Amino acid sequence: xxxxxxxxxxxxxxxxxxxxxxxxxxxxxxxxxxxxxxxxxxxxxxxxxxxxxxxxxxxxxxxxxxxxxxxxxxxxxxxxxxxxxxxxxxxxxxxxxxxxxxxx
Amino acid sequence: xxxxxxxxxxxxxxxxxxxxxxxxxxxxxxxxxxxxxxxxxxxxxxxxxxxxxxxxxxxxxxxxxxxxxxxxxxxxxxxxxxxxxxxxxxxxxxxxxxxxxxxxxxxxxxxxxxxxxxxxxxxxxxxxxxxxxxxxxxxxxxxxxxxxxxxxxxxxxxxxxxxxxxxxxxxxxxxxxxxxxxxxxxxxxxxxxxxxxxxxxxxxxxxxxxxxxxxxxxxxxxxxxxxxxxxxxxxxxxxxxxxxxxxxxxxxxxxxxxxxxxxxxxxxxxxxxxxxxxxxxxxxxxxxxxxxxxxxxxxxxxxxxxxxxxxxxxxxxxxxxxxxxxxxxxxxxxxxxxxxxxxxxxxxxxxxxxxxxxxxxxxxxxxxxxxxxxxxxxxxxxxxxxxxxxxxxxxxxxxxxxxxxxxxxxxxxxxxxxxxxxxxxxxxxxxxxxxxxxxxxxxxxxxxxxxxxxxxxxxxxxxxxxxxxxxxxxxxxxxxxxx
Numbered sequence: 001x002x003x004x005x006x007x008x009x010x011x012x013x014x015x016x017x018x019x020x021x022x023x024x025x026x027x028x029x030x031x032x033x034x035x036x037x038x039x040x041x042x043x044x045x046x047x048x049x050x051x052x053x054x055x056x057x058x059x060x061x062x063x064x065x066x067x068x069x070x071x072x073x074x075x076x077x078x079x080x081x082x083x084x085x086x087x088x089x090x091x092x093x094x095x096x097x098x099x100x101x102x103x104x
Numbered sequence: 105x106x107x108x109x110x111x112x113x114x115x116x117x118x119x120x121x122x123x124x125x126x127x128x129x130x131x132x133x134x135x136x137x138x139x140x141x142x143x144x145x146x147x148x149x150x151x152x153x154x155x156x157x158x159x160x161x162x163x164x165x166x167x168x169x170x171x172x173x174x175x176x177x178x179x180x181x182x183x184x185x186x187x188x189x190x191x192x193x194x195x196x197x198x199x200x201x202x203x204x205x206x207x208x209x210x211x212x213x214x215x216x217x218x219x220x221x222x223x224x225x226x227x228x229x230x231x232x233x234x235x236x237x238x239x240x241x242x243x244x245x246x247x248x249x250x251x252x253x254x255x256x257x258x259x260x261x262x263x264x265x266x267x268x269x270x271x272x273x274x275x276x277x278x279x280x281x282x283x284x285x286x287x288x289x290x291x292x293x294x295x296x297x298x299x300x301x302x303x304x305x306x307x308x309x310x311x312x313x314x315x316x317x318x319x320x321x322x323x324x325x326x327x328x329x330x331x332x333x334x335x336x337x338x339x340x341x342x343x344x345x346x347x348x349x350x351x352x353x354x355x356x357x358x359x360x361x362x363x364x365x366x367x368x369x370x371x372x373x374x375x376x377x378x379x380x381x382x383x384x385x386x387x388x389x390x391x392x393x394x395x396x397x398x399x400x401x402x403x404x405x406x407x408x409x410x411x412x413x414x415x416x417x418x419x420x421x422x423x424x425x426x427x428x429x430x431x432x433x434x435x436x437x438x439x440x441x442x443x444x445x446x447x448x449x450x451x452x453x454x455x456x457x458x459x460x461x462x463x464x465x466x467x468x469x470x471x472x473x474x475x476x477x478x479x480x481x482x483x484x485x486x487x488x489x490x491x492x493x494x495x496x497x498x499x500x501x502x503x504x505x506x507x508x509x510x511x512x513x514x515x516x517x518x519x520x521x522x523x524x525x526x527x528x529x530x531x532x533x534x535x536x537x538x539x540x541x542x543x544x545x546x547x548x549x550x551x552x553x554x555x556x557x558x559x560x561x562x563x564x565x566x567x568x569x570x571x572x573x574x575x576x577x578x579x580x581x582x583x584x585x586x587x
Binding site: 013016017018019020021022023024028032035036038039040042043044045046047049051054055056057058059060061063066068077078081082084085086087088094096097098099 | 197198199201294295308334337338340401403404405407408415419422423424425426427428429432434435436437438439440441443444445447449452453455456457459460463469470472473474475476477478479480482514515518529530531556
C-alpha cells in the first residue's frame with residue numbers, strides 16, 4: 001500500500017515518460033516533476049476520505065454490455081481514404097520502421 | 105443578435121437568402137478573425153455551396169429548424185474533407201474522410217458550415233491558451249481569454265461570426281467559455297448526444313453540445329443532435345426535447361448549494377449570481393438552501409480520472425497511420441519523438457498523470473479510489489434532486505482573466521473549473537446563461553443544473569430567465585463598432 005504524498009524524482013519522471021512514449025527535454029522533465037508532484041499531492045487528499053463499501057463509478061449510465069442487434073457487413077473504408085493521411089505509404093500500406101529485428 | 109430562430113424566420117419569409125447571409129458572415133470573419141483567432145479553418149467555398157443548396161431547398165418549400173443557417177464547428181469534430189486539428193500540432197494537416205454523427209445530422213438538416221473553431225488541444229484547458237495555433241481572444245476585451253476549451257466557439261458566437269457553434273464539455277468546456285463571453289452554453293447529460301466522430305479526450309466525461317445566443321437556440325440545436333446512435337454504445341434514447349415557450353416558474357424549486365458560495369469567488373460574480381437567484385424567486389420559483397458536501401473533492405477526483413482516460417485515448421497518436429511523424433532511430437524512438445514534439449505541455453502533463461495513476465502499485469490508491477469518490481459526488485446530486493428541481497450556482501470563480509496570467513501554474517488553471525467539474529463527474533446537464541457584468545464590463549454566467557436527462561427543465565428555466573432579463577442580448581464593443 002503506497003502513501004499518497006507524492007514526490008517525483010527524476011528517475012520517476014523518466015520511467016513515466018517512457019511508459020507514456022514521450023521524449024522530453026531535460027527542461028521539461030524538471031518542470032513536469034515539480035508540477036506533477038504538486039498535482040498528485042493535491043489529489044492525495046482523497047486518501048483521507050472514507051470510501052468503505054462505496055462502489056467505483058466507471059460510467060454514470062445504467063447501461064451494461066451493449067450489443068449491436070445484428071452485425072451486418074456494410075462496406076469498408078476505401079483504401080485511398082485510409083492512406084490519405086499516412087506519413088509514409090507505398091500506395092498499398094503504411095510504411096513504418098521494423099518492430100522486430102531481422103537476423104537472417 | 106442573429107439567433108438561429110430569427111434567422112430561420114427571415115429565411116422562411118424570403119427576407120434574406122442563405123447565400124447572402126453566408127457572404128456577410130464570411131466578410132465579418134475576414135475582418136475580425138485576425139484579431140480574435142476564433143476560426144482555425146474557414147471553408148468559404150464549401151459554405152457558399154451549402155448555402156446555395158439550402159436556398160434551392162427553401163425555394164422548393166423545404167423547412168427544417170436549421171435549413172440555411174450558418175454555424176461553425178469546434179475543431180474536435182471530424183468533418184469529411186475538412187482539416188480537423190483537434191487544436192493540436194500533431195494533427196495540423198489531418199483531413200478526415202468521414203463526418204461525426206452530429207455533423208452528418210446537421211448537414212442533412214441543411215445547416216451551412218462556415219469553418220472549424222479554435223480550442224484547447226484535444227479539449228484540455230480552460231482558456232484556449234493550450235491550442236497549438238495560438239489562443240483565441242475574448243471579444244469583450246481582446247487582451248483576455250475567451251475561456252476554454254470551447255474558446256473559439258464562444259468567441260465566434262459572441263462576436264457574431266456565426267449564428268451558433270458546436271462545442272464539447274468534459275469538465276466545463278462549454279459552460280465556462282460561454283460565461284466568460286456572455287453567451288449561452290448547454291452541457292448535455294452524458295449519453296444524450298452521440299460522440300461518434302468526436303476526437304476523444306475522456307470517454308466517461310466527454311459530452312457534445314452547442315454555444316448559442318439564447319436558451320431557445322440551445323433547444324433547437326439539441327433537438328437536431330440528440331438521440332441514440334448505433335455507432336456510440338453510450339447513447340441512450342430519450343424523449344425528444346421541446347423548444348421552451350413558457351415564462352413562469354411557479355412550480356419550480358431551485359436549490360442553492362452552500363458549498364458553492366463558501367468563498368473564492370470574485371465579489372462581482374457572487375453579487376450577479378445571487379441577484380439572478382433573486383430574479384428566479386421574483387418570477388415565482390421557490391428557493392431553498394441545499395448541501396452538496398463532496399463538492400470540494402470534484403477537482404482532485406477529476407484530475408485523476410480524466411488524465412487516466414486521456415492516457416488511453418492519446419495512445420493512438422503514434423505517427424504511424426496519420427498525423428505528425430518525427431523520424432527516430434527505431435520505431436519506439438519515432439513514436440516518442442513524434443509525441444514529444446507533437447503534443448503541447450498540458451496534454452503531456454495529463455498523459456503522464458494518467459499513466460502514473462494507472463500504473464502498478466498506484467492503480468488502487470489513485471484511480472479506483474477516485475472512482476469511488478466520484479460515486480459520492482454523484483449521490484450528492486441525486487439526494488439534492490429529491491428536494492429540488494434545479495440547482496443554481498456560479499459557473500466560474502472569476503470573469504475573463506488576462507492572456508498569460510495562469511499558464512505557468514497548472515493547478516491555478518484547474519481551479520477555474522471548481523464549479524463545473526462535479527456536474528461532469530455526475531454526468532448531469534447544466535446550462536450557463538449570462539447574468540451580469542463586472543466593473544470592467546466582463547460577462548458573468550449563471551449555472552442552472554438539472555437531473556440526468558432533464559434538459560427540458562433546465563432549458564425551460566433558462567428560457568424563462570431570459571424572457572425577464574436582457575443580459576444575453578448585450579453585445580461586446582467590438583460588435584457595436586463593427587456593423
